[in-house]
Amino acid sequence: MEEHNTIKVLLVEDQDMPRQLFEMIIKGRVNGGSKYELLYSIDSASVAHMYCDRYDIDLIIMDVVMTDGSNGLDAAERIKTAHPDIKIIIVTSMPEVSFIQRARDIGMDSFWYKGRDANEILDIMDRTIAGEHVFPEDTPVVLMGETTSDHFTAAELAVLRELIKGGSNKEIGEALSISETTVRTHISSMLSKTGFSNRTELAIKARIGGLVI
Amino acid sequence: MTFHDITSSRTAVSLIQFYVLFLMISGVSIFVNLVEIRCKKIYMLWCAVLTVFAYFAEQTLLRIPDSEEGMKDIELAIRWMLFDMPLWECILIVVCVSLSYVLLIYRMKVWSREHISFMSLKEAIDTLPDGLCYYDDRGITLSVNMTMNQISTALTGEPLSDGVGFLEKIKEGRDSEDCTFVRSGDEPIIRLSSGEIYSIVYRCLTEGSNSINEIIATDITEEYNAAERLNRQNERLNKQKERLKEFGKNVTGLTIEKELLQAKIDIHDNFGKALLAARQYIRTGDGDRDKILDIWNTNVILLEHERSSAGKDIYASVMKAASDVGVGISIKGRLPAEEPASDIVMTALRECVTNTFRHARGDRLYVDVDDKDSLEYIVTMTNNGMPPVRKIHPTGGLGNLMRAAKAAGADLIIESEPVFKLILKIPRIG
Numbered sequence: 001m002e003e004h005n006t007i008k009v010l011l012v013e014d015q016d017m018p019r020q021l022f023e024m025i026i027k028g029r030v031n032g033g034s035k036y037e038l039l040y041s042i043d044s045a046s047v048a049h050m051y052c053d054r055y056d057i058d059l060i061i062m063d064v065v066m067t068d069g070s071n072g073l074d075a076a077e078r079i080k081t082a083h084p085d086i087k088i089i090i091v092t093s094m095p096e097v098s099f100i101q102r103a104r105d106i107g108m109d110s111f112w113y114k115g116r117d118a119n120e121i122l123d124i125m126d127r128t129i130a131g132e133h134v135f136p137e138d139t140p141v142v143l144m145g146e147t148t149s150d151h152f153t154a155a156e157l158a159v160l161r162e163l164i165k166g167g168s169n170k171e172i173g174e175a176l177s178i179s180e181t182t183v184r185t186h187i188s189s190m191l192s193k194t195g196f197s198n199r200t201e202l203a204i205k206a207r208i209g210g211l212v213i
Numbered sequence: 214m215t216f217h218d219i220t221s222s223r224t225a226v227s228l229i230q231f232y233v234l235f236l237m238i239s240g241v242s243i244f245v246n247l248v249e250i251r252c253k254k255i256y257m258l259w260c261a262v263l264t265v266f267a268y269f270a271e272q273t274l275l276r277i278p279d280s281e282e283g284m285k286d287i288e289l290a291i292r293w294m295l296f297d298m299p300l301w302e303c304i305l306i307v308v309c310v311s312l313s314y315v316l317l318i319y320r321m322k323v324w325s326r327e328h329i330s331f332m333s334l335k336e337a338i339d340t341l342p343d344g345l346c347y348y349d350d351r352g353i354t355l356s357v358n359m360t361m362n363q364i365s366t367a368l369t370g371e372p373l374s375d376g377v378g379f380l381e382k383i384k385e386g387r388d389s390e391d392c393t394f395v396r397s398g399d400e401p402i403i404r405l406s407s408g409e410i411y412s413i414v415y416r417c418l419t420e421g422s423n424s425i426n427e428i429i430a431t432d433i434t435e436e437y438n439a440a441e442r443l444n445r446q447n448e449r450l451n452k453q454k455e456r457l458k459e460f461g462k463n464v465t466g467l468t469i470e471k472e473l474l475q476a477k478i479d480i481h482d483n484f485g486k487a488l489l490a491a492r493q494y495i496r497t498g499d500g501d502r503d504k505i506l507d508i509w510n511t512n513v514i515l516l517e518h519e520r521s522s523a524g525k526d527i528y529a530s531v532m533k534a535a536s537d538v539g540v541g542i543s544i545k546g547r548l549p550a551e552e553p554a555s556d557i558v559m560t561a562l563r564e565c566v567t568n569t570f571r572h573a574r575g576d577r578l579y580v581d582v583d584d585k586d587s588l589e590y591i592v593t594m595t596n597n598g599m600p601p602v603r604k605i606h607p608t609g610g611l612g613n614l615m616r617a618a619k620a621a622g623a624d625l626i627i628e629s630e631p632v633f634k635l636i637l638k639i640p641r642i643g
Binding site (some may be wrong): 049054168 | 453467559
């Protein structure tokens with residue numbers, strides 16, 4: 001990446017308030033003076049690629065879940081493929097465990113969970129521009145009945161992710177290439193851990209808690 | 214001492230006669246049983262011999278008081294042979310015959326235990342939980358067990374006596390007071406008023422030139438009830454599944470609302486901290502004045518922005534995005550203002566702006582909104598860029614748009630020739 005006087009940032013965040021806060025932080029209104037220039041602030045990941053084609057962008061801060069249904073990780077993957085020099089920081093408030101793994105898999109530069117100290121983002125931006133990959137060590141823990149989300153195995157979370165779509169055990173098994181019996185075992189294990197009375201309650205609580213999207 | 218010596222005693226002779234008579238009658242009974250159970254012929258023969266011997270002995274004993282005049286030679290020969298026989302020999306013979314009978318009874322019981330007789334077969338068939346009926350071509354029943362008779366009584370009002378008539382009643386499929394047809398047809402299923410459920414199957418069995426008709430009523434009460442319970446559970450699960458799918462459609466909005474609420478809570482908390490920090494500074498001079506003012510400033514700006522952003526044009530962001538990249542949007546008609554039409558049109562606008570810029574290399578998007586029909590909007594989008602080089606298959610963003618349109622009951626048509634054209638037909642609500 002060439003040396004710039006300021007680092008041009010594209011902010012992709014669909015919620016007004018968090019977007020405004022990010023804008024203020026990036027523009028230096030919070031810390032007084034900034035080496036970052038907020039080029040554009042948009043509310044949909046579906047048009048982000050267009051901005052990257054049109055302008056010289058150095059850094060993107062990309063939210064994952066958008067109101068219009070577009071997915072920040074999908075958009076970020078396409079942008080990274082077309083513009084590998086652009087640094088991308090994925091931000092989300094959802095504790096969905098697959099986000100951080102996918103972010104790593106598709107070559108994202110950094111990852112940050114919103115809801116923590118908003119000024120942390122400046123530190124992550126500095127480190128990312130410096131070439132560092134900043135990923136949190138653990139995902140936020142979600143309370144799920146009598147247990148917490150960190151007590152679920154990866155296989156259980158995969159089944160839970162399909163469960164929230166309303167599929168039957170057979171459909172879940174087909175989607176994950178596992179047997180119906182295995183699906184039942186995982187669901188029983190999660191119900192036992194959480195103390196929830198049925199799979200519907202499990203799915204709703206997981207979805208509302210943002211554990212699986 | 215010979216037998217003749219005791220014939221003077223009437224009591225002794227009467228006792229002997231009575232015992233030999235008992236042996237004879239027992240022999241007859243045992244023989245009949247042996248024949249009935251179809252025991253080995255050797256046992257039947259032995260029993261017959263003993264019984265005949267007992268008969269002649271009895272006849273001879275009966276005529277002891279009689280005079281010998283007029284007796285036949287054979288009768289006289291038997292009489293004197295008997296009278297001259299030492300007593301111990303007579304006793305031995307009687308004991309042997311008695312033991313033989315005991316042995317035959319024992320063999321008969323062992324045989325009955327180890328072999329099936331016709332009666333035991335009938336008993337077993339009668340105790341089956343399933344109904345069995347066999348009849349000839351004229352309808353005359355050859356074998357009907359108790360269960361089938363119960364079914365016949367429930368269906369026709371009387372026990373089964375005519376196989377052909379019974380089969381016709383089954384094929385008719387007409388309910389009776391005590392019997393309802395759960396399923397008609399080739400393999401009907403009936404439910405009795407007592408709760409049992411039977412599956413009825415008819416077959417014609419042939420062997421050579423002989424044929425026999427068979428009706429079997431299999432008791433499927435447990436399986437049928439289990440299947441019904443399973444169906445009810447599946448129905449309940451399907452309803453839960455649908456509710457979950459419906460929930461899934463709305464939960465994204467709820468999650469986003471939750472995120473927004475959390476942001477507002479954070480601002481509220483920050484205000485609290487700012488108040489405390491300001492109070493501390495005013496009272497004691499402790500704290501960083503600039504930092505405190507910065508926090509106040511940030512929170513006020515955020516709240517002002519929140520107030521001003523309410524009531525914003527829903528299409529403002531996509532218009533801005535188009536303008537930012539140099540794509541103008543020309544709109545003819547009025548874009549839908551109500552959901553879900555506005556959501557779908559906005560998504561379509563974003564996709565078309567992106568396609569115009571990135572693929573068609575155009576700088577103008579044309580949008581035509583036809584809202585003359587009170588039932589639907591027809592929105593058409595084209596651009597001034599290059600036409601597609603090949604047929605467009607809706608993947609990626611267009612694929613998402615197609616799914617969103619379908620979910621809202623709208624039609625999406627994408628034309629690739631001669632130019633790119635996207636047509637949305639969205640039902641109007643209200």
